[in-house]
Amino acid sequence: MPRFLLRRLRGSLLVLLGVSAITFLLARVIPSNPALTYVGAKATPEEVERVTHALGLDQPLPVQYLSYLRNVLTGDWGTSIATKQPVLGELGDRLPATLELVGAAMAVALVLGVTLGCIAAVRPGRLIDQAVRLLSIAGVSVPAFWLGLLLQLLVFGRLGLLPPTGRIDSDLEFTAPIHSITGLNTVDALLTGNGAALASTAAHLILPALTLAAYPLGVVARMTRTSMLEALQQDHIRVGRAYGVPERTLVWRVALRNALPPTVTVLGLTAAYALTGAFFVEVVFDWPGLGQYAASGLLSLDYPAVMGVTLIGAIAYVLVNLAVDLVHARLDPRVRPA
């Protein structure tokens, strides 16, 4: 297992290096002048020239890249061109909001997706199976930003239920402020017994989490259904039935365990996908996370911010894939020697 882990870590480092190089190159080749963004549209040419030099933008690209890598490794991820604040600090401020959103979405996707997939598999061809398949297709087909706007229109606009934007009611930040422990508002409110804040943060989380959950839910439900159908056809299940083992035990204890490895793999991939999917969802719901930060960075050509988010995204992908491999290896020992 340690050797397996070491090999996967080595590959991961190469991936991160490649991502950083490609992102750096892309940020530099697009026709823009970061120095101009830094000083503002009405700055004088002399001021632009001074900042170009100060930011090292007049250096050759390889020199700039090596300098960037060296700084990243020492914890200096650059300074945002738009806000003049350290990028790492800004990412750290926003990461918990995104993790909370993605975590909630994945929890919904896992619980509902696996449950619906199993229910559909034990009643193949019936109405419930058709409904689950339809839901799965809708989940993976509907664009997140569209679904988000639709939910806002229906749940907030028509029914007057659930807040459409933000993370917490603005006034509660003064009347019942959350004492930050983990940075996850719902968890912190729960840990500190702040009922008002918990109700507000949970209410604010529902719509964006459901929107973000749509895609992974569809994928997980479909994968679980397929794997379960296969598992339920296995000889040992038939033998179990012949021996009178209750159907509930066979489905939830035996077949589901066999069906889980591919579902876990898919779940891992969709979790990483959800991180990028959160970009759209955060913009629609004004959720102050990494996605909103990236969107703002892209529109203002704030390349240190964009590179920071890309690197975080790449690290998340790598870690999630690593975790999936380890879980997979745990569930299926045949994976390890490979």
Next chain:
Amino acid sequence: MATSRRTPAAAALVACGLLASACTGTDSGTDNGTGQILNVATTAEVTTWNPVKSFSTEVYYLSNVYEPLLWMNPPGSKERFRPALAERWQSSADARRWTFHLREGVTFHDGEPMNAAAVKASLEASAKDGGASFIWSALDTIETPDEHTVVLKLKSAAPVDMIASSMYGAWIVSPKALAKGEDYFAKGVDAGTGPYRVSEYQAKKRVVLKAYDKYWGGWKGERYRTVVARITAEPTAQQQMLQSGQVDYAGSLPLENVARFKKDKGYTVTECPTFQSHTAFFNTTKGPLKNVKVRQALAQAIPYDDIVKVGTEGFGARARGAVPAGAFPHDEELPQTPYDLEAARRLLTEAGYEGGKGLKLTLSYAAENAQQAKYAPLIKDSLAKVGVSVELQPILFNQQWEKAKADPATAQDIFLLMYWPTYSDAGSDNLVSLFRSSDKPFFNLSYWKDATYDKLVDEAGTHTATDQDKAAELYGKAQRRLLEQAPGAFLYDMRTPVVMNSEVKGFACNPNYSFSIPFHQLRHGAS
């Protein structure tokens, strides 16, 4: 088993709690014991907290934290200026010596006294290192004959009253803070005399301003002692926040949705004139556009009224020249280029382009500018009617501008620009920055060089401080030259709809400061 039976009830309770919280929403203008809170949604990001360096959207906050010597009143007011940190002021007959008598007993947020030395240090810093240092280019020396008197001596006559009321480069800052250097301001530290202090700053997320108790203007009435500004660029999100009661004011709503707020008694909608104007520049150095008749034809083939209707949802007004209405030296007598396709076709024929034969032009605009994205296709369609083919190039403004400044010979043929003057003298700004000859392009994106025009604006500038009628007359001639030579087409001046919760009272427009809202002016309820 008991647990499983309690679960549905508990879930229902939690759900009810959530829904109750959600349905109740935020009580606008809550008074939590620390005074009324005003919640606002804004696109205004902070590029610097240094008031000397500031030259961007942070003016939204800085104008509530710092004060200049004078404020400029809205056009049409009885008095053109009103006192801010200077109670009285006068200039010599030649407008080269300006004396300001300062308000006494004013302190900066850091406890330092606001006096002549502080004003001298602030203005010298702005003139030397300011983001808008050029507005002080005429400044020679500053004298402080006594604790509360400042004398500005100039190298040449300049309208210092207009300059000193600028929203960029004219804030008075505590000298103690200035001495600490630029990094001091980085985290949102402030050192002004204004009604608010910066209490909290989370980049691109929110800014919290809190009342400065010792503010010389006082805090009588139901004023908002706390202002929470949530920064969000998405207009639809701002609308959702306003409708859900999460904010009392949203600065950038989708224009097409403003009408619904007008019908709702829960909101007040004020249409504020601004000095933001939209212009189409024609590349006068390239191919057929070197020919003035082709440029005149293009100017007459632009559907101005449709652009105002579609691009601004009716919130714009057709421009009359390069100076927006209300700003000096706007000329109400200046003719507007007519939309006349027949005349355009005739001019093209005279220029040797009958039926627009062979004319293929590129038009670049800022992709992030929703208004330009809406009206650029209208220009393309209309020019097609006279046989001119236009390729639209939507790119981010910084890229658009970079490309335009690089080499006029390979740059776009038509450049759409939204522009506003740094301070209220659009003669020295719009007319000079946008159209005066320059060897290196900056904002003169038609690359036009015209000695007659240069002479007119240069001479006009020398009269602004001493004889504004004379200056206006010369600027008027310069603008007529612009219409005749058509280096660009003047599309519209923007009016911004300000939509507020109807419980917020006291708002009044001022186009001189259209990028900011004076929060201290606002009151909660009917008071």
